Structure formats: C-alpha cells, structure tokens
Amino acid sequence: MKLFIKNMVCNRCKMVVKSELEKLGLRPLAVELGEVEIADDLQGYQRQDIHSALQKFGFALLDDKKSVIIERIKNLIVDLVQNKNNQLQTNLSDYLSKELRQDYTYISNLFTQVEGTTIEQYFIAQKIERVKELLVYDELSLSENAYQLNYSSVAHLSTQFKKVTGFTPSHFKQLKEKKRNPLEEL
Structure with missing residues (x-):
C-alpha cells in the first residue's frame, strides 16, 4: 500500500x-x-x-488526488535540484510529464491554482536556495555552482540570483547573516 x-x-x-x-x-x-x-x-x-x-x-x-500530484511535483523538483540537476537531459516540463505520467498543461495549471505560483517559479526558488547553501559552504566556485545546477552560464545564475534575492552572489556571500529559507517554506 x-x-x-x-x-x-x-x-x-x-x-x-x-x-x-x-x-x-x-x-x-x-x-x-x-x-x-x-x-x-x-x-x-x-x-x-x-x-x-x-x-x-x-x-x-x-x-486527495490533487494534493498528491502537487506534493509529487514538489518532491521531484526538490530531488532534481538537490541531487541530480546537472543530469537533466530534457526540459523540466518533459521531465515532470514523464515522471508523473500526466499532461504538463494539466499539472502546471493545477500547481498554479493550488500553490499560487508557477512550477517554473517554484523550480527557480529551489535552485536559488541551493545556490545560497552552496555559497554558505564556500566549497565550490560560482562557475562550479552554475554547472552543478545546470545554469547555462555564471551570468545567468547571477542574474537570476539577484532577481530573486536582491543581492549578487558575491554580496550574499559577504553578508554576516545568511538568509536561507527552509525548503518546506518555499
């Protein structure tokens, strides 16, 4: 069961x-x-x-079925970002459709209706939290972080990071108080 x-x-x-x-x-x-x-x-x-x-x-x-689908979407995205993002060989919509065996338009509309945000925005928020985590650990260069999270370039990562957080990655790294959010609150 x-x-x-x-x-x-x-x-x-x-x-x-x-x-x-x-x-x-x-x-x-x-x-x-x-x-x-x-x-x-x-x-x-x-x-x-x-x-x-x-x-x-x-x-x-x-x-209920809808809650299960929403939670599976979130879990697939979290697993993707935390464990295997640079292994993604297709786009996010195809990946989710295949894993859930559902039409992407249906799951996208359901997710937006229930969560009040798009799947893409949720995916970006998860990736930015992962970047914050990697910046706090300071083990990888920004270029390595970009590769690990499947960004096309450091510039793309930096632009998206600043858009979401209001800080550049280097400025965030210098902050005394790191402002990370628990994954379940995204």
Whole structure:
C-alpha cells in the first residue's frame, strides 16, 4: 500500500518517517520523498495513528488526488535540484510529464491554482536556495555552482540570483547573516 506524505524534502525526513512508521509496527518497504510503500493494508485507526505521529514532525498524510500530484511535483523538483540537476537531459516540463505520467498543461495549471505560483517559479526558488547553501559552504566556485545546477552560464545564475534575492552572489556571500529559507517554506 502506498502512502503519500506532505513536507518530506530531504533524506533526514525519509529517516524520520521510516522510524515513526516502524514505531507504529508498520513495515515500510520503500521510503522516497513524499511517498512510502508499506507491506500491509491499513486499518482505520492506524491511519489516525500515522497522522498523529507524523504531524509532530511537520508532516501530513495526503488523501486527495490533487494534493498528491502537487506534493509529487514538489518532491521531484526538490530531488532534481538537490541531487541530480546537472543530469537533466530534457526540459523540466518533459521531465515532470514523464515522471508523473500526466499532461504538463494539466499539472502546471493545477500547481498554479493550488500553490499560487508557477512550477517554473517554484523550480527557480529551489535552485536559488541551493545556490545560497552552496555559497554558505564556500566549497565550490560560482562557475562550479552554475554547472552543478545546470545554469547555462555564471551570468545567468547571477542574474537570476539577484532577481530573486536582491543581492549578487558575491554580496550574499559577504553578508554576516545568511538568509536561507527552509525548503518546506518555499
């Protein structure tokens, strides 16, 4: 049985969800961002137990189809930006359509209607947060950051960064107080 869970945005989230399900006596077979496969069917009371256990950590069970699609879009984008953006061999719309097995126009309109922002704007916000993270760590050059996040050039990254944050990447790097946002708040 599959469960869909809102606000799973990182590997730590996957570990917490798996641990909580195991504490409830459930057997998770696979735990991915926003999605858990469990071995058994749920009884009515178990669903409420799961809801209560996960809610303590800021997660929520999703029941309706539209919410599941929105959460899957967000999780695919987060995974793409955090783990494999420079491996993207196609454009974002084709990638999402293929992964979700849905028409892009439908998922794009649904996302905009529910979230109040476009998929592209959400994708850019995720990429900029990743750039901020990489700038704070100061391990890679701006050129390497641009490559890692599949920007066509450093200039494109810098322009988009300034448009979103109001700062150039180098100015942001010099700030004493780093202004990063939690992924689940984007």
